[in-house]
Amino acid sequence: MKNILGRKVGMTSVFTEDGRYVPVTVIEAGPCTVVERRTKEQHGYDAVALGFGAIKKHRVTRALAGHFKKQGVEATRFIREFRDGIDGVDVGASVTVANFQPGDRVDVVGISKGHGFAGGMKRHNFKGGNQTHGSMIHRQPASNGDTNAGHTHRGSRRPGHYGVDRTTHQNLEIVRADSERNLLLVRGPIPGPKNALVVVRSSVKRAKSAEAKA
Amino acid sequence: MNVIDTLEREQLKPTVPDMRSGDTVKVFSKVVEGGKERTQMFEGVVTARKSGGLGECIVVRRVAHGVGVEKTFLLHSPRVEKIEISKRGIVRRSRLYYLSDLVGKAARIKERKTAR
Numbered sequence: 001m002k003n004i005l006g007r008k009v010g011m012t013s014v015f016t017e018d019g020r021y022v023p024v025t026v027i028e029a030g031p032c033t034v035v036e037r038r039t040k041e042q043h044g045y046d047a048v049a050l051g052f053g054a055i056k057k058h059r060v061t062r063a064l065a066g067h068f069k070k071q072g073v074e075a076t077r078f079i080r081e082f083r084d085g086i087d088g089v090d091v092g093a094s095v096t097v098a099n100f101q102p103g104d105r106v107d108v109v110g111i112s113k114g115h116g117f118a119g120g121m122k123r124h125n126f127k128g129g130n131q132t133h134g135s136m137i138h139r140q141p142a143s144n145g146d147t148n149a150g151h152t153h154r155g156s157r158r159p160g161h162y163g164v165d166r167t168t169h170q171n172l173e174i175v176r177a178d179s180e181r182n183l184l185l186v187r188g189p190i191p192g193p194k195n196a197l198v199v200v201r202s203s204v205k206r207a208k209s210a211e212a213k214a
Numbered sequence: 215m216n217v218i219d220t221l222e223r224e225q226l227k228p229t230v231p232d233m234r235s236g237d238t239v240k241v242f243s244k245v246v247e248g249g250k251e252r253t254q255m256f257e258g259v260v261t262a263r264k265s266g267g268l269g270e271c272i273v274v275r276r277v278a279h280g281v282g283v284e285k286t287f288l289l290h291s292p293r294v295e296k297i298e299i300s301k302r303g304i305v306r307r308s309r310l311y312y313l314s315d316l317v318g319k320a321a322r323i324k325e326r327k328t329a330r
């Protein structure tokens with residue numbers, strides 16, 4: 001099963017075996033426990049819930065504590081459900097980095113860094129105006145569109161709250177999977193601040209192209 | 215120790231020659247050519263030594279067939295096998311970018327004979 005939960009540790013670079021110098025994000029992933037098995041009969045869909053991260057006993061709400069107790073597993077800080085690649089995975093089983101190999105393609109889901117109330121230049125890559133030559137429009141959004149329309153077009157891009165969105169980076173290469181230290185090294189950046197929860201799952205795009213070939 | 219520091223430290227080479235800008239070095243690097251691996255030598259003047267840690271690198275300049283060639287080598291790369299210092303030079307700056315404007319006799323660097 002190529003799904004796992006982890007904590008973003010930060011970025012660095014590594015030398016690969018073929019001598020490339022690759023920028024990577026380090027994810028401390030797993031070991032996760034299978035916390036629940038959802039079934040079609042009982043819940044209407046098939047899924048596996050993975051739990052990750054230690055939590056102090058007094059921080060577990062009673063409701064959740066009861067849930068964990070019913071399943072007969074240790075309480076974990078995070079729980080996420082997965083619907084793909086879950087055949088033969090039972091409650092209590094442990095999911096580790098060992099399922100991943102270098103060269104695998106994964107999608108990484110995280111909550112992006114918050115930027116607060118951001119202007120158009122940062123939020124939508126607006127160009128902005130001249131800084132000099134008497135321009136009084138420096139970082140403003142300038143025109144808001146057609147005056148003839150008499151109204152603002154729906155969905156027009158404006159300054160506003162930016163970040164803290166669920167964001168997925170697709171088709172990232174696994175550079176290294178270290179099962180001794182539970183580390184996943186993924187090529188390139190991934191969403192979110194350090195220490196944030198990230199979800200790693202096998203790449204959707206890769207799976208599709210493999211299907212098309214077969 | 216923090217995970218990233220550990221990862222970086224594991225990949226550092228234990229020692230790296232103490233060349234500086236102005237020194238002439240021979241760099242032996244592995245090249246993959248037609249599916250085969252061989253060692254290639256590149257000799258020239260170190261024009262810059264940049265960055266630190268895992269990304270530390272040197273820029274080596276030589277004039278080959280009348281054309282100036284500058285190559286950047288990552289000092290800690292497993293592809294860089296060996297670096298030999300063949301000559302020490304006396305220079306007064308750390309980045310010898312001015313060398314690319316000079317040709318022939320003007321581009322020479324005085325040799326440092328005594329230990330620093």
